[in-house]
Amino acid sequence: MKLISWNVNGLRACMGKGFMDVIEQEQPDAICLQETKMLREQADFQFPGYLEYWNSAEKKGYSGTAIFTSTEPISAAYGIGCEDYDREGRAITLEYESFCLVTIYTPNSQRGLERLPFRMVFEDKLREYLYRLREKKPVVVCGDLNVAHRPIDLKNDKSNIGNAGYTYEERGKFSELLASGMTDTFRYLYPDKEEAYSWWSYRSNSRENNTGWRIDYFLCDKRLESRIEDSLILPQYTGSDHCPVCLILKEDENA
Structure with a gap:
């Protein structure tokens, strides 16, 4: 599978910058989007062969998630059960036969860390939500988690300590999530791979110079580790300031 x-940084804009190339060339079974910044009825594009699940923010042109899947899920759920975050359209869960797929758009702590307290509570609420899901079946979590976990995960680690996305608090919450029984699939396969990033600032030719951050992830329940075939970053797609990331799972031998 x-x-x-992909954090598309506005799906309508990304549609004009090669979004469909990802679907046509990669042929994913499911594509999870963050920062859609739209309501479904605001555009007339179609995705043949895919069922669509949308969770848009109440605030227009802000945040939002979506999942397009070629396999009909058993069920779909929106949010993490906390109104303060759910009104921003930050999560969708699709339940499949052997696991639940959760896409997340974690709040950015913003310049001056104005939203860090808001984000810290989100981290705890998300971990609690995932714990409840995992009592039923394993989970795969993906999305823009807005944190570079380790120095290897961003170009200029020392000068960014304390900045949004690389505070000790944010990195600590990510460590807690992993310690709860989750695996960073990319680092599981490529623990020492350097200069592997998924986001680049639009300033200072950051993408051309590969001055980036790895803040987009596929995490999986440790119970699914044996099914990890590959975990990839796809920087060749340039329709956003983020690039897509990919997880390939082997078939469930117990299915």
Whole structure:
């Protein structure tokens, strides 16, 4: 099963910058989007062969998630059960036969860390939500988690300590999530791979110079580790300031 996650930084804009190339060339079984910044009825594009699940923010042109899947899920759920975050359209869960797929758009702590307290509570609420899901079946979590976990995950680690996305608090919450029984699939396969990033600032030719951050992830329940075939970053797609990331799962031998 091939899964893709992409912060598209506005789906309508990304549609004009090669979004469909990802679907046509990668042929994912499901593609999970963050920062869609739209309501479904605001555009007339179609995705043949895919069922669509949308969770848009109440605030227009802000946040939002979506999942397009070629396999009909058993069920779909929106949000993490906390109104303060759910009104921003930050999560969708699709239940499949052997696991639940959760796409997440974690709040950015913003300049001056104005939203860090808001984000810290989100981290705890998300971990609690995933714990409840995992009592039923394993989970795969993907999305823009807005944190570079380790120094290897961003170009200029020392000068960014304390900045949004690389505070000790944010990195600590990510460590807690992993310690709860989740695996960073990319680092599981490529623990020492350097200069592997998924987001680049639009300033200072950051993408051309590969001055980036790895803040987009596929995490999986440790119970699914044996099914990890590959975990990839796809920087060749340039329709956003983020690039897609990909997880390929082997078939469930117990299915």
